[in-house]
Every structure is written in structure tokens, then in C-alpha cells.
Amino acid sequence: MALYNDIVMDNFLNPKNVGELENPDGTGVYGSPVCGDMMQIQIKVDDNDVITDAKFKTFGCGSAIASSSMATTMIIGKKVEEALALTNKQIIDELGGLPPVKIHCSVLADKAIKNAIYDYAQKHGKHYEALEGYDPNADEDDEHGEEAE
Amino acid sequence: MRNVYLDYSATTPVKDEVLQEMLPYFTEKYGNPSSLYDIGLESKEAINRAREQVAALINAKPSEIYFTGCGTEADNWAVFGTAEKLRAKGNHIITTRVEHHAMLHSCAALEKDGFAVTYLDIDKDGLIDLKQLEEAITDKTILISIMLVNNEIGTIEPIKEAAAIARKHQILFHTDAVQALGNVPIDVKELGVDMLSVSAHKIYGPKGVGALYIRKGVQINNYMHGGAQENRRRAGTENVPGIVGFGKAAEIALRDLDKHIEHSKKLRDHLRERILAEIPDTFVNGTMEHRHPGNLNVTFEYIEGEAILLLLNQLGICVSTGSACSSASLEPSHVLSALGVPVEMIHGTVRFTVGDMTTMEDIDYVADSLKMVVQRLREISSVNSAKGW
Known part of the structure; x- marks a missing residue:
């Protein structure tokens, strides 16, 4: 018996992409310590709009750390447009599922990525359809996200 | 292990x-x-x-x-x-x-x-x-x-x-x-x-x-x-x-009441001394004067309790936490709230209670493990003592 499945535990115990980038092209932060989790995701984007590197720093529980690890792994090598299309449900599926009360951890990772891309778009004068009307400071209104099937 | x-x-x-x-x-x-x-x-x-x-x-x-x-x-x-x-x-x-x-x-x-x-x-x-x-x-x-x-x-x-x-x-x-x-x-x-x-x-x-x-x-x-x-x-x-x-x-x-109290206190106090001396940015919640002899409640700043609990569990150590993330209700500890501990710090709180089967070697193993676990989670954390909360 364990709280989390093996994939989640592996991403928590051996998280990938922990740290900060030296000259990030975009930085996104989501959540707050008061709520119990806060994630920072940084990205490097090349001239072809491909995310070449991503790093995270997370204050939070096991599934928040595992979600950060998985989410950053999933966006490395992807086009920015593709990363923007990533949903919290895909993160959960890739993790092999999260307990229902932990779904919001995947939402956090999803939002932190969007915020990092938003920051990148702002700084580099880029426009993405998926970011139209996007508010990086929006409340965690959708914090429970979609459950994995 | x-x-x-x-x-x-x-x-x-x-x-x-x-x-x-x-x-x-x-x-x-x-x-x-x-x-x-x-x-x-x-x-x-x-x-x-x-x-x-x-x-x-x-x-x-x-x-x-x-x-x-x-x-x-x-x-x-x-x-x-x-x-x-x-x-x-x-x-x-x-x-x-x-x-x-x-x-x-x-x-x-x-x-x-x-x-x-x-x-x-x-x-x-x-x-x-x-x-x-x-x-x-x-x-x-x-x-x-x-x-x-x-x-x-x-x-x-x-x-x-x-x-x-x-x-x-x-x-x-x-x-x-x-x-x-x-x-x-x-x-x-x-x-x-x-x-x-x-x-x-x-x-x-x-x-x-x-x-x-x-x-x-x-x-x-x-x-x-x-x-x-x-x-x-x-x-x-x-x-x-x-x-x-x-x-x-x-x-x-x-x-065995006297023996139990003496044993618990000795181990608890040793754990407290080691934690406070060896792990920075930690504090004990509640008075040490009028207290259960085996209870120690510690906040480790900048990290979250469920993560601490999980890593300690990997090392064979069982503790509990006041963190919201560990509870089914997702509510942080009402006791620590009443005590005036800031919410962000409640999440990083661990309760240790020693008992009759606990040994001094156990306590040293826990203190050693804690040092590692806390340091590791702080390396991952998006908040730290330099940045502050």
C-alpha cells in the first residue's frame, strides 16, 4: 500500500529538471505558499519556437513535485504551441493517475507552464492564439481541473 | 533498513x-x-x-x-x-x-x-x-x-x-x-x-x-x-x-509511569536539541514547560509536510504532519492556526511522538535522516531563506 503509484513516486523521489535556468526566456509562477503549493517553471526557447529546456522549483507536497517533474519533462522538445495545448489531464495520465484530492497539483503545473510561456511571449513579442485573453494572475478558480479517466 | x-x-x-x-x-x-x-x-x-x-x-x-x-x-x-x-x-x-x-x-x-x-x-x-x-x-x-x-x-x-x-x-x-x-x-x-x-x-x-x-x-x-x-x-x-x-x-x-515519562522526555529532548542545532529555519510549536513527555511539534520552513513525511517513510520513519496536503479535508491544522502559526508554515509542520519502544539510536537515525530530507526538499522548493516567504 502506498499513497501514490510508482510513476508518481519515481517523479517525486527522483525529480527531473529541478533548478533554475541561467538566462530563462520565460518564467512562470503559480500557486502560493499559503495554499500549500507554489511552483516556478522556467523555459528556454530556440529560434524555431521549440522549448529546448525547462526547470522547476516547487514548494509543495509529493504530487506537486511529481507533477512539476512530469510537466517539465513533457514540454521539453515540444513547440510552444504544443506546450500550450497541454492539459492537466494529460499530466495526470502520464503520471498514471493521481488521488482525487491531488488533482489540483497537476493544474498547478499546467498553469505554471502557461505562465512561463506567457512571460516568454510578452518578452519576445510573440502571439499565440491559446494565450488570447489569458490572465496569468487569475485565481485558482479551476484548481480541481479535470480528473483522469 | x-x-x-x-x-x-x-x-x-x-x-x-x-x-x-x-x-x-x-x-x-x-x-x-x-x-x-x-x-x-x-x-x-x-x-x-x-x-x-x-x-x-x-x-x-x-x-x-x-x-x-x-x-x-x-x-x-x-x-x-x-x-x-x-x-x-x-x-x-x-x-x-x-x-x-x-x-x-x-x-x-x-x-x-x-x-x-x-x-x-x-x-x-x-x-x-x-x-x-x-x-x-x-x-x-x-x-x-x-x-x-x-x-x-x-x-x-x-x-x-x-x-x-x-x-x-x-x-x-x-x-x-x-x-x-x-x-x-x-x-x-x-x-x-x-x-x-x-x-x-x-x-x-x-x-x-x-x-x-x-x-x-x-x-x-x-x-x-x-x-x-x-x-x-x-x-x-x-x-x-x-x-x-x-x-x-x-x-x-x-x-511504569515514572519510567515511561523519563524515557520519553530524554529521547524527545535529544531529538529537539539535534533538530534545532543542526537544521536551520526550524522552530518548535507550543511550550516545552507544560507538555506531553513524548511530543515534539516542529515547523520546517520553506518545505511542505507531506513531502517530508513521504521521504521519511522511504527511510522507514513514521511521523505525522499538520499540512493540509496530507489531510483528506485539505484543511491545515486547526491547532497550529489557533496557536498563530502562519498558514504557509503550518504546511511544513511535523509531529514526532516517541514512546516505550523508541531508542536513542532511533532518534539519532531520525535526526540524521531529517537533515538530509529537509535539505533535499529545500533544494527543490520555490521558496527559501534568502528569498523569504
Whole structure:
């Protein structure tokens, strides 16, 4: 018996992409310590709009750390447009599922990525359809996200 | 790998002496204590022996001990039994913000049923203010319930003084002594309480058995309705092996109380000293002066408790946390909130409770492991001492 499945535990115990980038092209932060989790995701984007590197720093529980690890792994090598299309449900599926009360951890990772891309778009004068009307400071209104099937 | 259990406030292992005493009552001595033939009477006798043993641990009369299914039932009985009995007299109850949920949720249920409840605050040490208690009393107050030892921060509340105030105003006084039993000396006469809840599984006895002490002459309504067990006050066939185990555990607790307290304190204090000396940005919650001998409650800043718990679990160490992320309700600890710990720091709080099976080597292993775990999580964390919260 364990709280989390093996994939989640592996991403928590051996998280990938922990740290900060030296000259990030975009930085996104989501959540707050008061709520119990806060994630920072940084990205490097090349001239072809491909995310070449991503790093995270997370204050939070096991599934928040595992979600950060998985989410950053999933966006490395992807086009920015593709990363923007990533949903919290895909993160959960890739993790092999999260307990229902932990779904919001995947939402956090999803939002932190969007915020990092938003920051990148702002700084580099880029426009993405998926970011139209996007508010990086929006409340965690959708914090429970979609459950994995 | 070493296995170190530091969650004795959650539950304790059943001591072998206790188990051996219980075993015959599952098999050859299986009679119903209400039956009149020999094996029935034998069970009845066993229960009464246990009643004497539990009574001795709190200096009560055996006839003042009523066995229940758990500590929670004892708390529910005290609250609902008093509320129903004295409803005509008043509808006001005084308790504290830091009670166990067995008490808080019982009070919340009564609030929906027309009762008013005052929840006393605690100060920065974790202790109630007796002046606030006295000022909260109205002519409608029918019950004051204050826990003897807090389950999260281990603070020992001034029950003798609080009960004296209740008595002065002729109000019934109940205390939840589930965490206190076997860890601090309890004398119901000296404390002057009317009711007191206890549980077996916190003192190396089995789960599924508790007791409510009801001082002779105190009248409250029944909570469980049915047969004539427990002198007609608590219905239901007795959990004979459980009760026998509770009795034996109580006997051992009384016999070894001084030794247990000394042992617990020594280990707890060593853990505290090592943590505070070797791990920066940590602090202890609650006073060290009036405290459960085995309890240590520590906040590790900039990291989250469930993550600490999981990593320690990987190293064979069992602890509990006040973090919201570890609870099904996702609510951070109400006790630490009442103590004034900032919410972001409550998430990084760990409760360690040592007990009779804990050794000094265990404590050093835990301290060494903690250093590693805390450092590792701080490397991952998006907040740190340089940036601050």
C-alpha cells in the first residue's frame, strides 16, 4: 500500500529538471505558499519556437513535485504551441493517475507552464492564439481541473 | 533498513503482556458477560477486573468507569449526553479551538440543533486563558469541555484550575484525556472533573476500546441505547478481549509511569536539541514547560509536510504532519492556526511522538535522516531563506 503509484513516486523521489535556468526566456509562477503549493517553471526557447529546456522549483507536497517533474519533462522538445495545448489531464495520465484530492497539483503545473510561456511571449513579442485573453494572475478558480479517466 | 515509529500519539503497538492477557478471551473464554453460566460470569469478572485497573490509573472508583468503543465515543457521549440531559437548563457549551475533532464536530452538530458554543483561544504557548473561560460563562452554560493534553502540540492545559471555575458556577466539566493517559499523572479527584475520556490504543492497548469516567452522582443521558450493560448506561455487548487488554495496559501504565515519562522526555529532548542545532529555519510549536513527555511539534520552513513525511517513510520513519496536503479535508491544522502559526508554515509542520519502544539510536537515525530530507526538499522548493516567504 502506498499513497501514490510508482510513476508518481519515481517523479517525486527522483525529480527531473529541478533548478533554475541561467538566462530563462520565460518564467512562470503559480500557486502560493499559503495554499500549500507554489511552483516556478522556467523555459528556454530556440529560434524555431521549440522549448529546448525547462526547470522547476516547487514548494509543495509529493504530487506537486511529481507533477512539476512530469510537466517539465513533457514540454521539453515540444513547440510552444504544443506546450500550450497541454492539459492537466494529460499530466495526470502520464503520471498514471493521481488521488482525487491531488488533482489540483497537476493544474498547478499546467498553469505554471502557461505562465512561463506567457512571460516568454510578452518578452519576445510573440502571439499565440491559446494565450488570447489569458490572465496569468487569475485565481485558482479551476484548481480541481479535470480528473483522469 | 531501520524502522522507526515516531507516531505514538496516533496509536501504539499492543505490548506482549497485554496481548497475552487478551488472547484467551477470543477463544476459550468467549462467554457473553451478560450470560449467567460460568463462562459468562468469567467474562464479567474479567471486565470488572479491567474496570479496577483503569480506575486505578486515574484514581477513580471502578464504578465510575464506563467502557466505550473508543475515545471518540466517550467524547460524544459526554457532550450529547449532557446536552440532552440539561437542555431545559441551558443551551451553552464552552470548549476550546484546539480540541480533537471528536469534540469539535460534536459541538458543531449541537450548534445546528440550537446550541451555542464558545470556543476558547490559546496563547502563544498553547495554553487557554482562565479569565477568558470565566468570562465566557453565562447562566445558560451547561458544559465546559477542555482537553487535558493536546494531541498535536502536546500542551497540558490547566484542567484543575478550569474545573474549579466550572464547579464554582455549578457547571459540569469534561476533559478529553485521551493523549494524557499514561503520559501524565491523572487523578480525577485532584483535577475535580466530572467526566473524562480515555482510550486504550494510546497506552499500548488494543484499538476499539475506550472509557468515559463519570463521577459518582453525575447524571447524563445515555448515548448508546439497548441492553443493560455497563450498569445500564452504555448498551452493547462488551468487547471483552479489548477491555481486558485496556485493563492490563492501564496496570502497566500505572506501574511504569515514572519510567515511561523519563524515557520519553530524554529521547524527545535529544531529538529537539539535534533538530534545532543542526537544521536551520526550524522552530518548535507550543511550550516545552507544560507538555506531553513524548511530543515534539516542529515547523520546517520553506518545505511542505507531506513531502517530508513521504521521504521519511522511504527511510522507514513514521511521523505525522499538520499540512493540509496530507489531510483528506485539505484543511491545515486547526491547532497550529489557533496557536498563530502562519498558514504557509503550518504546511511544513511535523509531529514526532516517541514512546516505550523508541531508542536513542532511533532518534539519532531520525535526526540524521531529517537533515538530509529537509535539505533535499529545500533544494527543490520555490521558496527559501534568502528569498523569504
